[in-house]
Amino acid sequence: MVLRIGHRPQRDPRLTTHLALASRALGAERLWVHPGDPELEERLRSVAREWGGRFAVEAVTDWRRAIRNWNGLVVHLTMYGEPFERALASLPPDVPILLVVGGAKVPADLYRLADRNVAVGSQPHSEVAAAALALDRLTTPPDAREFSGARRRIVPQAAGKRVRVRPLGSP
Numbered sequence: 001m002v003l004r005i006g007h008r009p010q011r012d013p014r015l016t017t018h019l020a021l022a023s024r025a026l027g028a029e030r031l032w033v034h035p036g037d038p039e040l041e042e043r044l045r046s047v048a049r050e051w052g053g054r055f056a057v058e059a060v061t062d063w064r065r066a067i068r069n070w071n072g073l074v075v076h077l078t079m080y081g082e083p084f085e086r087a088l089a090s091l092p093p094d095v096p097i098l099l100v101v102g103g104a105k106v107p108a109d110l111y112r113l114a115d116r117n118v119a120v121g122s123q124p125h126s127e128v129a130a131a132a133l134a135l136d137r138l139t140t141p142p143d144a145r146e147f148s149g150a151r152r153r154i155v156p157q158a159a160g161k162r163v164r165v166r167p168l169g170s171p
């Protein structure tokens with residue numbers, strides 16, 4: 001699960017869409033977004049209709065409460081945190097993880113609310129890159145993942161594009 005706080009629907013719809021697409025493709029079950037963004041939710045529903053899987057974007061009205069109520073570990077991704085390799089290797093196995101990423105400015109209390117503050121390198125970059133790298137380590141490899149109910153499936157090719165399309169109405 002990924003929680004994105006500080007989303008600005010008017011200013012960064014594309015960035016948060018990329019965060020949602022990367023989270024979906026790389027193994028997250030959900031993206032919680034604060035504040036909510038119905039257009040983003042619909043965009044990802046449409047992706048799921050075509051490309052399968054159960055990933056969804058959901059609005060979170062009180063992100064602090066969502067963090068406090070999380071039944072597992074809360075890992076805040078921040079360039080100020082402890083080194084990624086060491087931190088991820090030390091996480092207990094089989095515990096649900098909530099990855100939290102920020103936007104332009106992260107409220108200071110997030111550092112205390114999180115169980116761990118983890119840096120993917122100690123340089124500023126992006127919430128999409130940080131979440132993608134963390135998910136890559138925490139979930140199964142993308143090629144092994146099944147997106148059930150897909151209408152479109154890519155048939156991987158070394159060259160060119162091949163897509164298998166299931167006709168509408170067929171099982």
Ligand code: SAM
Nearest residue numbers: 077078079101102106119120123125126127130
């Ligand atoms: N100066 C901002 C702050 O208050 O942390 C940086 C915001 S950055 C544009 C947006 C988000 O990207 C951050 O909240 C964090 O989740 C993620 N991020 C950026 N660089 C990171 C890094 N080196 N390691 C982990 N996460 C990072």
